[in-house]
Every structure is written in structure tokens, then in C-alpha cells.
Amino acid sequence: MNQYIGPEGILDKRGQYFYPCTGYFYRNPPQIVKGEMQYLYGHDGKRYTDFFAGVSVCASGHCNPEIAARTAEQLKTLQHTCTLYLTQPNVVLAERLSEVLPGQLRRTFFVNSGSEANEGAMLLARLHTGRKGFIALEQSLHGRTYLTMSVTGLSMWRADPQLAQPGAEDVTFIPRPYEYGVSLDEAARRSIDALKAVLAEKGDTIAAMLVEPIQGNGGIIIPPDWYFPEVKALLEQYGVLMIDDEIQTGFGRTGEMFAMSRWGVVPDIITMAKALGSGIPIAAFASTDEIAASFTRPSASTFGGNPVSSVTGLAVLDYIEANHMAEHSAELGEQLLTGLQQLAEQYVDMSDVRGAGLMIGAELCAYDPARGAILVDEVLEEMKDRGFIIGKNGVSRNVLAFQPPLVITAQDVEEMLNALRSSLRIVLS
Template sequence: MSQYLGPEKCLEKKKKYIMPCLGHFFANPPQFVKGKMQYLYDHEGKKYLDCFAGVSVINCGHCNPEITQKVAKQVQTLQHVCNIYLTEDIYNLAEKLAQVTPGRLQKSFFCSTGTEANEGALLLANIYNGKSELLALRNGLHGRTKLTMNLTGIGMWRTDPNPVGGIHFAPNPYCYRCPMGKKFPECDYACANAVEDIISYATSGNVSAMICETIQGNAGIVVPPKGYFKRLKEILEKHNILLIIDEVQTGFARTGKMFAIENYDVEPDIMTMAKALGNGAPISCFISRSEIADKYTRPGASTLGGNSVSSTAGIAVLDYIEEHNLVEKSRVRGKQLKDGLIALQEKYPFIGDVRGLGLMVGAELINPDKSPAPDKLEFVVETMKDRGFLIGKNGIARNVLAFQPPLVISEENINDLLNNLDDVMSQVK
């Protein structure tokens, strides 16, 4: 008799004790009980190649021994006293983040989730300039609290029946399905230029900040063209509006750079991070330049933010990324994956677009008329799961295959993934 409940009993308990807003992948979901680097194992011992990394969290691999040993030692030494007391781990981690983040970002505030980091970043911007209106991108996703949910430009995640005012949305840089009906580069960054118009006609001129994901993950791995953020920053600086870059899903070597915004040669005013910083430990952060951060003087705290265990995990993650050159590995393995998907695209016309940076790659599945094909995606994802490959699903219509594996994935793993994808896609009707 198995020591585990099994999927059916897990689903029974989920239905009885968990709020129904929490969904799950797969029509027949496995129960996962073990992880080891790029692999997961279900309750029956079946092995899966994880190509989603817990939604871009496990960048350094499941139960990475170099990280977990340090965390386990810390758990046995000192777990938590709150950041109102002195412990050195939080300061050492903040120092390391100041060294690896772009530009002049220097001072950090630690919390536990990406939502909390984004909420804090928005508060910091308002404190700094005394303004209140906010800008965001259509199809962005920034969290589940009231403010971050209202800055989310995806209808399925906007469950607040009483929306917050003073928020304005700009067209997102989704070149495959341009919201403005244009083509790049002839468009001359029309989606960025639209921000100027929105500031002029939709706001009162009291705009504090604009928040953007560098790559829109939940929207379908939407990757802006190279010069997009430079044009956007020029417009925002003209109106004294801060740029908040949300790196919750894209940070920590995911895109072939330590942070995705480095691919665009732009320095954020404030940047947020979470997910991969703890490699499974709950930790997040927002970081800013000194002149902005130093305006936050009234009392503020996050009870669990940056405690000794999560800070130890963060330091161990940064050390592992550097020592094992995960930035370069992400770039090389990402190119292998993207090239392989482009080759499949030439073979299967229902792959409408392949896009991504590093090991954050999306393949959009379409019908002959270019309309989204979520039914095709469901078949591919379910069949690949049965073969032992876990692929994410993103996009507004949930028609984008999302590949965000642990950055320790091997060349052989990716070849195996592509070969199986080829076989499964040959069965798509």
C-alpha cells in the first residue's frame, strides 16, 4: 500500500478544504512527492523532466544539494527573529543584490511574495514623488492583492468586483498580435509612443510610476523588441514618471542575463524580484536607487521578510548561479531550445510563433486563421505529461506552450524534449 494519498484523494481534500479559486494543471494530474535538480517524481515513482520549474522558481534545480545543505544548517541554527532585530544574513544578501542588479540600484526591502514586492515598489514610488496615478501594460500580471490585481491587465486574474481608480493601461509590445495592428520595425515603437498620448488624455498629469514585466510571462512569453524600453524610458523621464520593472518571473539568469532588463540596456528606477531568489524558499524584494529608497523613512516592516532561512537561501542561490555559470548556460541551452522549436515550426504550421530569451521560451499554437488554438495546446501538454515532460501553458487564450525549465537542464534533456514534441505534434489534428 502506498504511503501517499494519491491524486484522487488529494483532489477530494482540495475540493473540501481549499478555496475554489486555486486551479491545477492537467485533466489527470500526478501527485508529486520528490524533486531532484531538473526532475520531479510522482507518488508511483515515475520520473518527469520539469520544463516549467514551478513557474520559473526552481532555476537552480529541485532540492539542489549545495543550496539545501546551507538552508538546512540555518534552519537548525536560527530560523526567525524578525527584521526588527539584527541578523547579518539579510544585510549580506542586500549587499550581494546591490552588486548584481543593474545600474545604481542599491537599497532593498525584503518580503515574502512577488505580489508583496510589487505592492511595496508602488508604495515607494508614491512616497518618493507624492503622486498617485499609475500606468501598466495590457496583459501584464503583477499580483493578487487589491492594487496589484488592478494593475494586472488580464481579465481572468481581475476578480476584484470594485476596481481601483487612477490606473491606466497602455498597449503591450506583442509584435505577433500587435494591439495596434502594426508591423515592427515600421511601427517605430507605436505601442511605446502611445504612452505619451495616454499621459496626455487619460491622466490628470499626476502619474507616479509605470510598472512593466520585462517579459510578460502569463500573457504568453511576450518579448518586447530590442529598443522598446529605451523609448518607453525616454517618455517616462520627460514626464518625471518612475519606471518599475517587475522581474519576479524573469530574474536570476532566466533570460541569459542575471535580470531580463539587462537585455534592453535600461536602468529601472525600482525593480522587483521573487520566485527564483529563494529557489523554493519564500522570499521577495524591491530595490531602488538611494535617492528614491531614502524617502521611505516612516515605519515599515515585513514580519517574515528576509529572515535568516530565506536570506541564507538567497545568498546560496546567488553563489550557485555564479559558481556554475548559469547565466551562460541559460543562454546556450535557450538557443538550443529556441532553434529546435523554430525547426518544429517549419514542420507544423499550427506553431504560429516562437519567441523568448534564454530559457524563457514560448511557442504559440494557432488555427489556420491564426486564431488561438488552446485545444491543440491541451493535447500537447497532456500527452507530453504522460510521456514524462512537464510543460507550462500561458497566453490570454491559454494557447502558448511555456518552456521555463531549471537552468541546470542538459543538452541531452532538451534534445529528448524536442524529439518527443516532434512525435506528439505529428498527432495533433
């Protein structure tokens, strides 16, 4: 008897037992039953090369045998105690992180998810500065808890209708350094001018500004090189902290261990998740000795930094270092970016290609986003049928997202580009 209930069976049970907010990709979705490095397998045995990695999560590959073996061994030895008891893996992981984090960021608080990491970072900023307000970029995504949702600019992820509207007293949104039809430098300058105005008006009430070095769900938006150094300098003038949200961009994704390092900027607080566990839930926020010293009230995360997730994080860091994954990401990212740019020259509907390392977006029909969103869904369907998983994001969901496991090969990239060429020929012709 087949042990799998199949896509129809899963959709039926979702309809009965899941909340209606839970969506899924594809008109005809496969049932995924197995992962193996850069590959996923359906219930029917079909293999898919994964170019989305669960939105940058499985950066070291699905079920990476070197990492999984260490996770399984720890699972059989000591699974959980909470930080109220002394265990070795979490302190060793914190020490290792201090060696790869930028600047003097060396104090780490472990939690379970990116939302919790950003929530903790915002709390820390308030405790350290004694201020309440925050600045965030439009079309940002920082989490699904109440506080992180309040600094999320993407309307589709602001789920609570009672949430304070953008521009409310405690959260001020400024334009992101991107606007269709405007040069990147001009859009970034408008963003800087807005930041200056906010700081001049109420800088002494702002605890921190949250930024994604590259906006992920906002459409893979990467600013000009001068933007974040200028942002950091302005914030320092007013004693406002910079919270660097590296949930999607951290651990080699963009060709650097952390994306903000591309511009030589050291944030005051950094948040991380996703790739640190490569599929095992682990997240953290880190800061300097001085800032961490402000967090003295009792606090803990029940599962944060448990032995299993901590050993996994250590295994991930070992794998990234031993296999030079950041350098690999930069090299293959150039191949992928060049290939996508060549396709954009052939198809006017591929209106922009942007990103860094293995975090690249290809926007369809920026001049008609609603049409672009329809075309993106068609491309995803065609690519799935050809054995390739890619993602989508953007304000209008009209951006093809390429965020594969960092273990992909040059041949994987070439084969995906060939499949995409065939898919675009059908969808865009």
C-alpha cells in the same frame, strides 16, 4: 501500506477543503512527491523532466543539494526574529544583491512574494513622487494584492469584480508591444504613441509605469530592442519612475542576470522573487539611495528577510555565479529556440515561437486562440505521459511555455524536443 493517497485522494480533499478557485493541470494529473534538480517524481516512481520549474521558481533546480544543505543548517540554527532584531544573513544578502543589481540600485526591502514586492514598489513610487497614478501594459500580470491586481491587465487574474475597471483614474493601461497580425515594430510603435498621449495628458499625476521585460503569463511577449530604451526616455521627461517587474525574468532566466539589462536600461525600482529562493519564499524590491530615502515611515515585513530565506538567497546567488547559470541559460536557450522554430516550420498550427534564454513560448493557432487552447491542453497531456512537464500561458491559454530549471542539459533539451515532436504529430495531425 502506501503512504501516498494518490491523485484521486488529493483531488477529493481539494474538493472538500480548498477554495473552488484552485485549479490544476491535466485530465489525469500525477501526485508529485519528490524533486531532484531538473527532475520531478510521481507517487508511482515515474520521473518527469521539468520544463516549467513552477513558473520560473526552481531556477537552480529542485532541492539543489548545495542550496538545501545551507538552508537546512540555518533552519537548525536560527529560524526567525523579524527585522526588529539584528541578524547577519539579510544584510549580507542585501550587500550581495547590490553587486549584481543594475546601475545604482543598492537599497533592498525584503518581503515574501512577488505580489508584495510589486505592492511595495508601487508604494515607494508614490512616496517618492508625491503622485498617485500608474501606467501599465495590457495583458500584464503584477500580483494578487488589491493594488497589484489593479495594474494587472490580464482579465483572468483580476479576480475582484469590484476592482476599478481598466482605464480608471489611478491606473491607465496602454497597448503592449505585441498584436497578432501586426509587425513587432508596428505594435511597439502603437504602444509608444499611446504612452506619449497618456504622459502628455496627465504625466504630472503619474507616479510610475510598471513593466515586465518579457510578459510571462501574457504569452512570453518580448518587445523589439528599441522599445524599452524609448519608454525609459519618455518617462524621464515627465519624472515618472519605471518599475521593472523581474519576478519571472530575474536571476539568469533570459541569459542576463536581469532581463532589462538586455536593452541597457536601468530602471528606477526593480522587483524580484521566485528564482531568488529557488523554492523558498523570498522577494524584494530595490532602488537607489535617492528613491529609498523617501521611505521613512515605519514599515516592516514579518517574515521578509528572515534568516532561513536570506541564507537560501545567498546560496542561490553563489550557485548562479559559480555555475555561470546566465551564460548556460543563453546557450541552451538558443538550442531550445532553434528546435522549436524547426518544429514550427513543420506545423502551421504552431504559429509563433518567441522568447529569450530559457523563457520561450510557442503559440498554437494565434488565428484561432480557442482551438489553440484545446490543443495546448492535449500537448501538455501527451508530454506528461512521455515524462516531460511543460507549462501554458497566454491571454487565451494557447501558448506552450518553456521555463525550465536553469540546470537542464543539452541532452534534456534534445529529449524534450523529440518528445514534443511525437506529441505534435499526434495532436496536430
